[in-house]
Each structure stands twice: as C-alpha cells, then as structure tokens.
Amino acid sequence: MKRLLITGGAGFIGSEFVRQGVKRGFELIVIDKLSYAGDMDRIKEVEDNIAFYKADITDKNLIEGIFKKEKPDAIVHWAAESHVDRSIMDASPFVDTNVRGTQILLDVAKGSDIEKFINISTDEVYGELGEDGQFFETTPLIQ
Numbered sequence: 647m648k649r650l651l652i653t654g655g656a657g658f659i660g661s662e663f664v665r666q667g668v669k670r671g672f673e674l675i676v677i678d679k680l681s682y683a684g685d686m687d688r689i690k691e692v693e694d695n696i697a698f699y700k701a702d703i704t705d706k707n708l709i710e711g712i713f714k715k716e717k718p719d720a721i722v723h724w725a726a727e728s729h730v731d732r733s734i735m736d737a738s739p740f741v742d743t744n745v746r747g748t749q750i751l752l753d754v755a756k757g758s759d760i761e762k763f764i765n766i767s768t769d770e771v772y773g774e775l776g777e778d779g780q781f782f783e784t785t786p787l788i789q
C-alpha cells in the first residue's frame with residue numbers, strides 16, 4: 647500500500663499524519679476544503695511532495711474525479727467538523743461533512759480499487775466516562 651488519499655490533511659492532526667507520511671515514503675494525495683480549521687502552513691514543508699486538492703468531500707463529482715485520476719490504494723479520512731461546541735450553535739455543517747461527506751467517500755471508495763478505508767473518529771462519541779473510567783471500542787455510543 648503506497649498511495650494514500652488523506653482527507654482533512656491541513657487540519658490539526660491530519661497535517662501531522664501528512665508530514666509523517668511523506669517522511670515514511672508514502673505517495674500522498676491530500677484533500678482539504680480549507681475551512682476556518684484548515685491551514686496550509688501546517689504542511690508547507692512537504693507541499694512539493696504531495697498532490698493537494700482544495701476540495702469539499704461533499705462534492706461527489708469532484709471526489710470521483712480525484713479517485714479516478716489518482717487511483718489511491720487506501721484512504722485515511724480525517725476531514726471533519728471537529729469542534730463540538732460549534733455543533734451546539736449550528737449542527738448542519740456537522741451533518742453535512744461528518745455524515746454526508748463520509749457516506750460519499752464510502753460510496754466512491756466502494757466503486758474503486760481501494761484496499762483499506764480508515765475512518766478517524768473521537769472518544770467523544772462515548773460521552774462522559776463511566777464509573778470504571780475507561781472506554782473500549784465495544785462501549786455503547788452516547789448512553
């Protein structure tokens with residue numbers, strides 16, 4: 647697995663994955679819509695070593711075009727509306743990107759030769775820590 651398609655690669659954590667991926671010799675195709683949370687300065691040091699697309703993952707035609715052109719082996723999906731407090735003010739961008747955008751990526755990936763789809767999530771989906779103070783992947787989501 648050599649060619650990785652990274653979404654949200656200009657974000658806080660996605661950008662570190664991009665920098666590390668380049669160092670480790672992967673060929674990276676990075677998609678980011680550069681929202682208020684995206685910053686190209688984070689990946690400036692590797693920008694000559696990646697293919698970068700300023701694109702929104704909710705734009706299915708655009709995403710299909712990128713898959714067809716770049717033919718990635720795997721996808722690592724970091725793009726998200728990630729600041730929970732903002733969802734209290736307006737949940738619609740969260741539904742758009744986190745739900746609809748993820749579904750579009752899954753649909754496009756299904757119609758391609760992708761070997762692996764890695765979806766990044768957060769422990770916040772488990773809610774408050776219970777009495778035993780631990781989460782597991784089998785813990786029910788938000789009780």
Ligand SMILES: NC(=O)c1ccc[n+]([C@@H]2O[C@H](COP(=O)([O-])OP(=O)(O)OC[C@H]3O[C@@H](n4cnc5c(N)ncnc54)[C@H](O)[C@@H]3O)[C@@H](O)[C@H]2O)c1
Nearest residue numbers: 654656657658659679680681683684702703725726728768
């Ligand atoms: N930051 C943390 O400490 C942390 C911890 C655990 C899990 N996570 C998870 O990791 C993922 C990324 O977190 P982060 O902190 O890097 O987030 P971030 O908000 O810093 O970055 C998100 C990136 O996604 C891009 N983006 C948003 N909507 C998009 C869209 N529709 N199309 C294309 N690009 C879009 C933004 O421009 C930004 O560059 C999230 O799922 C988050 O829940 C983060």
